[in-house]
Amino acid sequence: MNNLNIQPIRNKKAYFQIIETFINLIISNQLEYGEKLYNEPELMEILNVSRPTLREALRVMEFLGIVVVSPRKGISISEPKNNNYYLPLTYILAFEKTSNTDLFELRMSIELEMVGLAAKRATDEDFNKLKDISNKLIDLDKSDIKNFTKLDQLFHITILNSSKNELCCKLMNTLNALIYDQLEQIHMALTNDDRNNTIEKHKAIYDALISRNEELARNAMRSHLEHAYGVTKELPSVFHNTFKTN
Structure with a gap:
């Protein structure tokens, strides 16, 4: 040296x-x-x-x-x-006045690309994990918002992991606490019928993935996220509350 x-x-x-x-x-x-x-x-x-x-x-x-x-x-x-996350980014976000729509738009931009990669790169083990999560969502009481949110987020995390893009996975792991809070608020604003629709959207994504159809997977993910995107515009900010309690 x-x-x-x-x-x-x-x-x-x-x-x-x-x-x-x-x-x-x-x-x-x-x-x-x-x-x-x-x-x-x-x-x-x-x-x-x-x-x-x-x-x-x-x-x-x-x-x-x-x-x-x-x-x-x-x-x-x-x-x-x-490291599975970017700690400095976590603390930067703690002081940024970032809107719910900014967070969701970042999430959408990443997930729409990663689901396409997952269609090419996912393994049979990845597909089995997604199927298991989907079955648990189907069996879950739709009024159980907390566990529904956890399984919903896990479904998306599993798709991200299936893309085999380590950088995006780390970035999303850094945002997970914020995304979970936002996702929970979204589900609280939805009806049971809306949550059943979420399950149907997941099935469409899963079917596209196992068929290895990148375009169909991206379209299914876009359809799934667009409705939630509209809901986020009416939600209070998750940033201040998340970092205040952690």
Whole structure:
């Protein structure tokens, strides 16, 4: 690591500059995932910072999933595959005044593409999971909003996982808490007949998937989501309530 371009830190917000330094080293491919860094005394000297400042930066980077700090193994760059979500995005959303329609439109744009990929990439195991979820929804008391919402969301998550697109899966995992709250509000606003219609829409999506028909799968998903999209415009924001209680 003798060739790393690390400059001494002279900014008052030193811990933030340390974080920015290592992110830039990763982006520029000077550091690779799993690579061990210098030890604390060496980093303190190179960066020209105190131990408390360095440790504050390391705590933040560990929290964000950038590094792993171990008493025995030292400091190393984290492997992104070990994280199933994007924690920084979660906290950004906590302070953004994002509307329900913005959230739903993001969800739609991802799901409409991923269901097409799922039609090509899903395995028999994926299909069996979707069938099992669909059967549980059919057997469930339609007035049981909480469990209906959980199964509805699980159906969509399973389709996303079936697309085998790790980046989109991680992004949607990050949004899951928000999506669940929004989905629960949608189901509370629907009638039992509407929820039965949801089950029929799921069946249409499932049938398109097992036939490996990408266009039909996207059309079935679009038909399913469009009605819910209209309902979201009348809902109170889920963002403030979600992050206030978590």
